[in-house]
Amino acid sequence: MNLKHKLAVLLLLNLFYKPIKAQSDHDLLAYADPRIGTAHSRWFYFTPGAVPFGMAKAAPSTNGSYGNKSGWEAVGYDQRHTSIEGFANFHEFQIGGVVFAPSTGKRQTLAGALEHPETGYRSAFDHKDETATPGYYSVLLKDYGIKAELTATKRVAFHRYTFPKSTEAHILFDIGHQQGESGEVSDARVYLTSDGRIEGYVITRPVYVQKYQPGADVKMYFSAVASKKPLKFGTFNGGEITTGNKSTSGKGAGLYLTFATKEQESITLKAGLSYTSIANARLNLAKEASNLSFDQAKAQALNTWASYLGRIRVTSANKADLTKFYTGLYHALSGRGLASDVNGAYPKNDGGIGQIPLDKNNVPLHNHYNTDAIWGAFWNLTQLWAVAYPEYYSDWVKSQLLVYKDSGWLSDGIANSRYVSGVGTNFVSLAMAAAYNSGIRDFDIKTAYQAALKNELTFQNRPFGAGKPDLDRFLKYGYVNHLDSGSGASERWQFSASHTLEYAFSCYAVGQWAKLLNKTADYQKLTTLSNAWKTILDPATKFIRPKDEHGHFISNFNPKQAWRGFQEGNAWQYTFYVPQNPDALIAAIGKADFNSRLDSIFTVSEKNKFGGGTTLDAFSGLEGLYNHGNQPNLHTSWLFNFSGKPSLTQKWVRKIMDEFYGTEGIHGYGYGQDEDQGQLGAWYVMASMGIFDVKGFTDASPETGLSAPVFNTIRIKGNKKYFSGKDFEIITLNNNSENRYVQSFTLNGNALKAPFMKLKDIQNGGKLVVKLGKEPKDTY
Numbered sequence: 001m002n003l004k005h006k007l008a009v010l011l012l013l014n015l016f017y018k019p020i021k022a023q024s025d026h027d028l029l030a031y032a033d034p035r036i037g038t039a040h041s042r043w044f045y046f047t048p049g050a051v052p053f054g055m056a057k058a059a060p061s062t063n064g065s066y067g068n069k070s071g072w073e074a075v076g077y078d079q080r081h082t083s084i085e086g087f088a089n090f091h092e093f094q095i096g097g098v099v100f101a102p103s104t105g106k107r108q109t110l111a112g113a114l115e116h117p118e119t120g121y122r123s124a125f126d127h128k129d130e131t132a133t134p135g136y137y138s139v140l141l142k143d144y145g146i147k148a149e150l151t152a153t154k155r156v157a158f159h160r161y162t163f164p165k166s167t168e169a170h171i172l173f174d175i176g177h178q179q180g181e182s183g184e185v186s187d188a189r190v191y192l193t194s195d196g197r198i199e200g201y202v203i204t205r206p207v208y209v210q211k212y213q214p215g216a217d218v219k220m221y222f223s224a225v226a227s228k229k230p231l232k233f234g235t236f237n238g239g240e241i242t243t244g245n246k247s248t249s250g251k252g253a254g255l256y257l258t259f260a261t262k263e264q265e266s267i268t269l270k271a272g273l274s275y276t277s278i279a280n281a282r283l284n285l286a287k288e289a290s291n292l293s294f295d296q297a298k299a300q301a302l303n304t305w306a307s308y309l310g311r312i313r314v315t316s317a318n319k320a321d322l323t324k325f326y327t328g329l330y331h332a333l334s335g336r337g338l339a340s341d342v343n344g345a346y347p348k349n350d351g352g353i354g355q356i357p358l359d360k361n362n363v364p365l366h367n368h369y370n371t372d373a374i375w376g377a378f379w380n381l382t383q384l385w386a387v388a389y390p391e392y393y394s395d396w397v398k399s400q401l402l403v404y405k406d407s408g409w410l411s412d413g414i415a416n417s418r419y420v421s422g423v424g425t426n427f428v429s430l431a432m433a434a435a436y437n438s439g440i441r442d443f444d445i446k447t448a449y450q451a452a453l454k455n456e457l458t459f460q461n462r463p464f465g466a467g468k469p470d471l472d473r474f475l476k477y478g479y480v481n482h483l484d485s486g487s488g489a490s491e492r493w494q495f496s497a498s499h500t501l502e503y504a505f506s507c508y509a510v511g512q513w514a515k516l517l518n519k520t521a522d523y524q525k526l527t528t529l530s531n532a533w534k535t536i537l538d539p540a541t542k543f544i545r546p547k548d549e550h551g552h553f554i555s556n557f558n559p560k561q562a563w564r565g566f567q568e569g570n571a572w573q574y575t576f577y578v579p580q581n582p583d584a585l586i587a588a589i590g591k592a593d594f595n596s597r598l599d600s601i602f603t604v605s606e607k608n609k610f611g612g613g614t615t616l617d618a619f620s621g622l623e624g625l626y627n628h629g630n631q632p633n634l635h636t637s638w639l640f641n642f643s644g645k646p647s648l649t650q651k652w653v654r655k656i657m658d659e660f661y662g663t664e665g666i667h668g669y670g671y672g673q674d675e676d677q678g679q680l681g682a683w684y685v686m687a688s689m690g691i692f693d694v695k696g697f698t699d700a701s702p703e704t705g706l707s708a709p710v711f712n713t714i715r716i717k718g719n720k721k722y723f724s725g726k727d728f729e730i731i732t733l734n735n736n737s738e739n740r741y742v743q744s745f746t747l748n749g750n751a752l753k754a755p756f757m758k759l760k761d762i763q764n765g766g767k768l769v770v771k772l773g774k775e776p777k778d779t780y
Contacts, residue, residue, distance in 0.1 A: 025306035025307060025309065025310030025313075026302065026303075026306045028306060028309040028310060028313070028326055029133055029134055029135075029302060029305060029306055029309070030133075031319075031322045031323050031325070031326035031327070032133065032134050032305075032309065032323075032326040032327050032329070032330040033132070033133075033323060033327050033663070034046055034047075034048045034132045034133070034134065034137075034327070034330065035079055035127075035130075035132050035665055036323070036327050036662070036663055036664065036665065036668040037662070037664075037665065037666075037667070037668015037669050037672075037675065038077055038078060038079040038665050038668070039078055039079050039080050039616060039665050039666040039668075039671075039672055040074040040078065040616040040617070040618075040671075040672030041074055041076065041077065041078070041668075041672070041675065042072070042074055042075075042076070042181075042674075042675065042676075043064070043068070043075055043076040043091060043093075043096055043179075043180030043181045044057070044076075044091045044092055044093055044180075044181075044335060044677065045076065045077075045331070045675060046059055046060075046076060046077040046132075047059040047091045047334055048132040048133060048134065048135070048136060048137040048150070049087075049135070049136065049137045049150030049151050049152050049157065049158070050091075050135070050152050050301075050334060050337075051135060051152055051153065051154055051301050051304045051305065052304065052305065052308045052333040052334060053333065053334075053336060053337060053338060053367075053369065053392060054152055054153070054154045054155070054334075054337055054338055055154060055155045055273050055274075055275075055284075055337050055338035055339065056089060056152040056153065056154065056155055056156050056157040056271070056273050057089070057090065057091040057092070057152070057157075057334075057337060058087055058088070058089050058137070058150040058151075058152055058157040058158070058159060058271075059076075059077060059087065059088060059091055059137065059150065060077055060084045060086075060087055060137065060139060060148075060150075061076055061077060061084065061085050061086055061087065061088050061099070061179065061180075062076070062077050062078050062081035062083065062084055062085065062114065063075055063076065063078060063081065063085070063114060064076050064077075064085065064086075064088055064096065064099075064179045064180045065085060065099075065111050065177050065178060065179060067178055068178075068180065068181050068182075068183070068207065069207075070207060071094065071181055071183065071206060071207030071208045071211075072181065072208075072422070072618075073618075074618070074672065075180055075181070076088075076091070076096075076180050079127070079665035079666075080665070080666075081114055082114075082117075082124055082125070082126075083112075083114060083117040083122045083123060083124050083125065084122060084123055084125050084139065084141065085099075085101070085111040085112065085120070085121070085122040086099040086100060086101035086111060086121070086122070086172070086174060087099065087100050087101065087148065087150060087159060088179050088180065089157045089222065089271055089273060090179070090182075090220050090273065091180065091337075092336075092337050092370040092415065093181065093370065093371070093372040093413065093415060093420065093422075093677065094181050094182065094183070094206035094207075094208050094209060094218065094415035094420050095180075095181070095182060095204075095206070095218055095220065095370060095415050095416065096178075096179035096180030096181055096182040096204075097175070097177075097178075097179045097180075097182050097185075097202045097204065097220050098173075098175055098179075098200075098202060098220055098222050098271070098273070099172075099173075099174040099175070099177070099179060100159055100171060100172065100173060100174075100224075100269060100271070101121050101122075101171070101172040101174060102141065102144065102146050102148060102161040102163070102169070102170065102171050102172075103121045103123070103141075103143075103144050103146070103169075103170045103172065104144045104145070104146065104163065104164065104166045104168055104169050104170065105144070105166070105168055106168075107168070107170055107241070107256065107258070108120055108121040109121065109172065109174070109236040109238070109239055109241060109254060109256070110238065110239050111174070111177070117143075121172060123141035123142060123143035123144055123146075124141075124142045124143055125139050125140060125141060125142055126140070126142065129142070133302075134301075134302075134305035134309070134330050134334075135151060135152075135298065135301030135302045135304065135305045136149070136150070136151050136298050136301065136302065137149065137150040137151075138150070144163075144164075145163075145164040146161055146162065146163055146164070147161070147162040148160075148161050149161075149162075149294065149298075151294065151297050151298040151301050152297065152301060153288040153289050153292070153297055153300065153301070154288060154338055155272060155273055155274070155284035155285075155288055155338065155341065155342065156270055156271065156272050156273065156284060156285050156288045156289040156297075157269075157270075157271045157273060158268065158269070158270055158271075158289070158292075158294050158297045158298070159268065159269040159271070160266050160267070160268045160269075160294045161266065161267050161269075162264055162265070162266045163259070163261040163264075163265055163266075163267065164261070164263055164264070165261060165262055165263040165265075166259075166260070166261050167231075167260045168258060169258065169259040169260070169261040169267075170256050170257065170258050170259075171226070171256065171257045171259075171267065171269070172254060172255075172256050173190055173198055173200070173224070173254055173255045173256070173257075174254045175188045175189075175190045175200050175201075175202050175253050175254055175255075176188035176190075176202060176237070176250065176251050176252045176253035176254060177251075177252060178204065181206060181207075182204040182206055182218070183204045183205045183206035183207050183209070183210070183218075184204065184205050185202060185203070185204050185251050186203045186204065186205050186217060186251075187201075187202075187203040187249070187250065187251075188200065188201065188202040188203065188249060188250065188251065188252075188253040189201055189247070189248070189249040189253060190235070190247070190248060190249075190253050190254060190255045191246055191247035191248075191255070192233055192246040192247070192255060192257075196225065196226065196229060197223055197224065197225055197282075198222075198223075198224045198225075198226070198255060198257070199221075199222065199223045199224070199278050199281070199282075200221070200222060200253075200255075200278070201219060201220060201221045201222070201278065202219075202220050203217050203218070203219050203220075204217060204218050204220075205217050205218075206218055206415060206418075206420065208413075208415070208420040208421070208422055209415055209418045209419070209420055211489065212418075212419040212420055212421050212464055212465035213349075213418050213419040213420075213463075213465045216351065216418045216419075217351070217418075218275075218415050218416045218418060219275060219276075219347070219416065220273070220274075220275060221273070221274045221275070221276070221277055221278045221280070221281045222271050222272065222273050222274070222278075222281050223271070223272045223278055223281040223282040223285055224269050224270065224271040224272070225269070225270050225285070226257065226267060226268070226269055227266075227267055227268040227269075228259060228267050230257035230258055230259055231258050231259055231260050232244075232257075232258040233246065233255065233256065233257050233258065234255070234256055235247065235248035235253070235254065235255050235256075236248070236252075236253075236254045236255070236256065237250060237251075237252045237253055237254070238252035241256075266294075268293075268294045270285060270289050270292075271285070272284040272285025272286070272288075272289070274341050274345075275339050275340075275341075275346070275347045275416050276341055276345045276346065276347055276353045277345070277353070280341040280342075280343065280345050283341065283342060283343060284341055284342050287342045288342065305330075308333055308389075309326055309329055309330070309333075310717070311388040311389065311716070311717045312329065312388055312685070312689075312714065312715070312716050312717070313713075313714070313715045313717075314688075314689070314710075314711040314713065314714045314715075315711055315712045315713045315714075316710065316711045316712055317712075318710075320663050321657075321688065321710050321711070323663050324657070324661050324662075324663060324684055324688070325684065325685060325688055325710075325711075327663075327668075327681065328661075328678075328680070328681030328682060328683075328684040328685045329384075329681065329682075329685050330681070331675065331677075331678040331680075331681035331682075332380070332381060332384055332678035332679075332681045332682035332685060333389075333678065334678065335372070335381075335676075335677025335678035335679075336369050336370060336371045336372070336396075336677055336678075337369065337370055338367055338368070338369060338370075339367075339368045339369055339370045339399075339414075339416060339417070340356055340364065340367050340368035340369075342364075343358075343362075343364070344356035344357070344358055344364035344365075346368040346402065346417070347368075347416040347417050348402075348406045348417055349403055349406045349407040349411075349414075349417040349418060349419070350406065350407070354402065354406060354417075356368065356402070365398075366394070366395050366398040366399065367395050367399065368399045368402055368417075369395070369396060369399045370414060370415055370416065371396070371399075371413055371414055371677070372413050372420075372422060372676055372677045373412040373413035373420075373421055373422045373423050373425070373427070373676075374412055374413075374427045374428055374430075374431050375412065375422070375423045375425055375427055375631055375676075376630075376631025376632070376634060376676070376679055377427070377431065377676075377679055377682075378427065378430060378431060378434060378696025378697075378698070379631070379634040379635050379679075379683065379692075379694070379696060380634065380678075380679045380680070380681075380682035380683040380685075380686060381677075381678060381679055381682045382431050382434055382435070382696060382697070383682070383686055383692070383693060383696060383697060383704075384682045384685055384686060386434070386435070386438040386440065386697055386759065387686075387691075387716060387759075387762055387763075388716055388717070388719075390438075390439075390440050390719055390721070390722040390723070391719070391721065391722070393435050393438075393440050394435070394440050394442055394443060394722075396431075396435075397431075397432050397435050397440070397443045397448060398443050398444075400414075400428050400432070401443065401444060401447055401448055401451065402417070403417050404447070404451040405447070407463075409451075409454070409455070409462065409463060409465075409466035410426060410428040410429060410451050410452075410454075410455045410466065411426070411428070411465060411466060411467075412425060412426040412427060412428055412466075412467050418465075419463065419464075419465020419466065420465075421465060421466075421467045421491075423467075423491070423567060423568075424467055424468075424469060424489070424490075424491025424492075424495070424567075425467050425468060425491075425499065425502050425503075425567075426455055426466060426467030426468050426506075427502070427506055428451075428452075428455065429451065429452035429453075429455040429456055429506060429509070429510050430505065430506045430509040430510065430696070430698060431696075432448050432451075432452055432513075433452060433509040433510050433512060433513035433698055434509060434696055434697040434698045434702070436448070436513055436516070437509075437512060437513060437516065437697060437698060437699060437700055437701075437702055438697045438702055438759060438763075439722065439723065439759075439760070439763060440722060442722075445517075449513065449514075449517060449519075452510045452513065453510060453514075453522060455468070455506075455510075456503075456506060456507050456510050456526060456529075457475070457525075458471075459471040459472040459475065464489070467491075468499075468503065469489075469491055469492045470491075470492060470493070470496070470499055471503065474499065474500065474503050474529075474532070475529075477549065477551075478529075478532055478535055479496075479500040479532050479535045479536050479547060480495075480496040480497070480499045480500045480503070481496060481547060481548055481549040482496040482497070482546035482547060482548050482554050482565050483496065484554075484564070490563075491567075494563065494564075494565075494567070495565065495566060495567040496546045496547075496565050497536055497544055497545070497546040497565040497566055497571070497574060498565065498566045498567045498569065498574055498577070498632070499567075500532050500533065500535075500536055501532075501533050501536075501544065501574060501577040501578065502577075503529070503532065504529060504530050504531065504532040504533050504578075504580070505530070505577070505578075505579055505580050505698075507526040507527075507529040507530045507532075508526070508527065508530035508580035508581075508698060509580075509696070509698035510522075510526055511523050511525075511526030511527045511529075511530060512698055512699055512700040513700075514526060515700050516700050530580055530581070531581075533577075533578050533581075533585075534584075534588070535547065536553075537575075537588055538553055539588075541557075541559070542575070542588070542589045542590075542593065542597075543557075543559050543571045543572075543575050544571055544574050544575040544577070545557055545559075545565075545571060546564075546565035557571075559571035559572050559575075560572060560623050560624075560625075561623070562622040562623050563622075566632075567632075568619065568622060568630050568631070568632060569622060569627065569630065569632040569633065570622070570623055572601065572624075572625045572626075573624075573625070573626065573627060573632050573633040573636075574632055574633070576598070576633060576635075576636045576639060577632060577633070579635055579694040579695050579696065580695060580698065582639055582642040582643075582694060583642055586639075586642060586643045591643055591644065594639075594643050595640065595643050595644075595645050595648070598636065598639065598640065598643075598648075599640075599645075599648055601625040601626050601636075602626060602637065602652045602655070604625055605624060605625050605626040605627075606655060606659065608621065608624055609659050609660055609670065609671070610626060610627075610628040610655075610656050610659060610660040610670075611624070611627055611628050611629040611660055611670040611671070611673050612624070612627070612629060612670065612671065612673060613671070614667075614671045615671060615672075616666070616671050616672035617672055617673075618630075618672065618673055618674035619674070620670075620671070620672075620673065621670075621673070628656055628660045628670065628673075628680075629660075629669065629670040629673025629674055629680070630673070630674055631676070631679065634679075634683055635692075635694040637649060637652045637653045637656060638653065638692050638694050638705050638707070639694060640652075641705045641706070641707075641754075641755045641756070642694075644778060645778055646706075646707070646742065646755040646778055647741050647742075647776030647777060647778050648776075649705070649707050649755070650707050650708045650740060650741055650742055650776075651740065651741075651776070653687050653692075653707050653708075654707075654708060654710070654740055656687070657684060657687060657688055657710065661680075661684055669681070687707070688709065688710040688711065689709055689710075689711070689714050689716075689730060690706055690707040690708055690709035690710075690730065690732075690770060691704045691705070691706060691707075691762070692704060692705050692707070693705060693759070697759055701758065701760075702758070702759040702760075703756050703757060703758045703759060704756065704757060704758075704759055704762070705755060705756055706742075706745055706752075706755040706756060706757060706768075706770075707742070707755070708732075708740055708741065708742050708770065708772055709730055709732045709735070709770055711730075711732060711735075712731075712732055712735050713729070713730070713731055713732070714729065714730040714732075715727050715728070715729050715730075716728045716729075716762065718763075718765050719763075722763070723763035723764065723765075724763065724764045724765050725765070726764065726765020726766070727765055728761075728762045728763075728764075728765050728766055728767075728768075729766070729767045729768070730767075730768045730769075730770065731767065731768070731769045731770070732770050732772060733769065733770065733771045733772065734771060734772045734773060735772055738774055739772040739773050739774055740772065740774075741772060741773055741774065741775060741776045741777055742755070742770055742771070742772060742773075742777065742780075743771045743772060743773040743777055743780075744769075744770075744771045744780055745757075745768065745769075745770055745780060746768070746769040746770075746771075747761060747766065747767075747768050747769075748761075748766045748767060748768075751780065752780060753780055754780065755780070
C-alpha cells in the first residue's frame with residue numbers, strides 16, 4: 001500500500017472512530033430518567049428541557065400555579081397527575097415563571113384545575129405518550145392533539161408545538177401568575193413588538209426572600225420569537241381578553257397568538273431568558289441560538305449531557321444500579337442554574353445589575369449561579385464537584401464571592417443574589433475551604449478567606465439573610481445556649497444543639513484552610529471552636545443534648561424529639577454530627593457502645609426504608625433514628641470506617657442504596673423525600689463508587705473513605721486544568737450479589753491497610769482494585 005492509500009485509510013478510520021467515541025457517552029443518556037421520584041417532588045426537580053447548570057429550564061407543569069405557602073413544598077410536576085397546565089421556562093429554588101401553553105379551538109386563558117381540567121387550557125396526557133431524557137422532553141396533549149417538545153441551550157428555551165389542522169391554533173404566554181416556589185407576583189408585563197417578538201418580564205416576591213431579605217424581589221425577563229407569523233393576537237389579564245391588543249401588564253398578564261395550521265404543522269418558539277433585562281434576554285437569544293433549529297439545539301443539548309455524564313463511566317450487569325447512578329448524576333448537574341448573561345451581566349443583591357469581568361475576547365471570566373443553601377452538600381455535591389467537575393466548583397466559589405463583594409456577607413442560598421438561606425445557617429465558608437484544600441485555587445483567595453473568616457467569627461451588624469443569627473451566643477458560651485421559646489424566626493432561638501455542631505464543623509474547615517495559609521492565630525482559634533461539640537455531649541446518656549446559658553443540660557429531654565434544639569432532626573441523628581473528629585466522638589462514646597448503637601440504629605431504620613417509610617412527605621423521617629431523606633446524618637453510615645468495623649459501612653451503605661433509592665415515579669429518593677438540588681442523587685453517585693469523605697474534603701490534606709463499589713468498573717476522567725489530567729479507575733473483583741464485603745484494597749499496586757486514600761490519589765490518576773467476598777472483614 002503506497003503512502004497516499006495509507007493516509008486515505010487512516011483518514012477513514014479517524015472519521016469512523018470519532019462518532020463511535022461520541023456514541024460511547026450517548027449511551028449513558030438511556031440510564032438517566034428524569035421522571036424517577038417525581039411524585040411529590042420539588043419545583044426545580046423535573047426539568048428535562050435544559051442543559052447542565054443552565055438558566056433555561058423548560059418543563060411541563062401539572063400544579064405549578066397552585067402556590068407554595070411555605071416556599072419549599074412539592075409543586076410543579078407530579079407523575080401521579082393526569083393533566084398539564086403549561087410549560088414554564090424558569091425553574092430554580094424560589095424562582096419560577098414565564099409559562100407557554102399551546103391549545104386549539106375555543107380560546108381559554110386560565111390554566112384550570114387538576115380536578116376539573118376542562119375549566120382551563122390545561123390538557124390531559126398519558127405517560128405512554130411522554131418522553132423525558134436529559135436535554136429533551138416531549139408529550140402529546142390529548143385534548144388538542146398537539147405534540148409539545150422542549151429543549152434548550154444555556155440561556156434559551158426551545159419549544160416546538162406540532163398542531164393538527166386548525167384555524168384556531170393558539171399559543172399562550174401566561175406571564176403574570178405565580179409558578180412553583182416563586183411567590184406572589186407583584187408585577188408583570190408582556191407585549192408584541194412590531195417585528196414579531198414576544199417580550200416581557202415578571203417580578204415576584206418569593207417566601208424565603210421575604211423572610212431573609214424583606215422587601216426584595218426577583219425579576220425574570222424573556223424575549224421570544226416564533227417561527228410563524230400569527231393570524232390573530234391579543235392580550236389577557238386572567239380571564240379578561242382584549243382581542244387585537246399588543247401589550248398588557250399587572251398580575252395575571254398574558255398574551256396569545258392564534259395561527260392557521262396544516263395537519264402536523266410545527267411552530268417553534270425560541271425564548272431568550274435573563275435575570276437582568278429584556279435587552280440581555282435578546283442578546284442571549286442572539287448569541288446562543290439565532291441560527292439554531294430546534295433539532296440542532298436538541299442535538300447540542302444531548303451532546304452536552306452525554307459529555308457531562310461521561311465524566312464518570314461505570315459498568316454493571318444490573319440496569320437498576322446504572323439507572324440510579326446516572327439519574328442521580330443528572331439531578332446533581334441540573335439542580336443549580338446560571339444567573340448571569342452571555343455578556344457577564346448579573347443581578348446584584350441590592351436589586352441592581354453587576355458586571356463580571358471580561359477576558360480579552362469579551363467573554364466573562366466566570367459565571368454566576370442561583371443556588372439553594374449548601375447545607376449538607378459537603379456530603380454529596382461538593383465532593384462530586386471536587387472529583388469530576390472542578391471547573392464548576394471554581395465557578396461556584398467565584399459566584400458566591402460576587403454576593404460577598406456586593407453585600408459584605410456570604411449567603412448560603414441565593415435567588416438572583418437575594419438572601420434565601422432556607423435553614424438559617426451558612427456553610428459557604430466550609431465549602432470554599434474545601435475547594436481550596438482540594439486543590440481548586442483559581443479564585444480570589446485573599447477575598448475568599450476574608451469572607452470565610454468573617455462568616456465564622458463576626459456577628460455584629462450581620463443581616464438575618466447571612467445566616468448564623470445566634471453566632472454571638474456560640475462565641476460567648478462556646479456553644480449555642482438553648483431557649484424553649486423566643487421571638488422572631490425559629491432559626492434565631494430554636495436550634496441550639498444543631499447550630500453548635502454545625503458552627504463547630506464549619507470552624508474546623510476554615511481552620512484547616514488557615515493552617516495551609518500559615519495563619520496560625522486563626523487556625524488555633526477556629527480549631528478551639530471546632531471542639532464545641534464536646535460541651536453538649538451528655539456523658540451520662542452519650543447523646544448530644546442542648547444546654548442552657550448556665551451550662552445545665554435541658555430537662556424533659558427526649559432524644560427522638562425533632563425541632564427542640566435540632567433543626568430537621570433529633571438527638572439520635574445529630575449525636576453523630578462530629579464529622580471533623582470522628583475518632584474523638586468514638587472515644588467519648590466508647591468504641592464498643594458506638595458500634596453497637598450505630599449498628600442497631602440502622603437495623604431499626606431499615607424497617608422504615610432508612611427514611612420515612614412509604615409516606616410521601618419531605619419530613620416524614622425527622623423523628624426516626626436515621627433519616628436518609630434529609631441532610632443531617634448522610635455521613636453516619638461511613639463512620640464505621642473509623643471505629644474498626646468497615647464491614648458495617650459496607651453493609652449499610654449497600655442496603656441504603658438498594659432500599660432507599662428506587663427507579664419509579666413514587667419510589668425514587670425514598671418516597672417523596674427532600675431531594676435538595678441533587679444532593680441525594682450525588683450521595684448515591686459517590687457511595688456507589690465506594691468513595692466518600694465524612695469531612696467533606698475539609699482536611700488540609702483531604703482523604704476519602706472507601707467501601708465496596710456497586711460497579712464492575714468505574715472510570716473518572718482526569719482534568720488537565722486542575723489536576724494531572726489522568727483518569728482514575730476502580731476495578732471491582734468478584735462483584736456479584738453475594739459478595740458485598742471488601743477483602744482487600746490495592747492502590748496502584750500497593751495494598752492499603754485501612755479503608756482510606758488521599759483525594760489527590762484520585763486527582764492524580766491511577767487504579768484502585770477492590771476485591772470482594774461473602775464474609776465480613778475488618779482488617780486488611
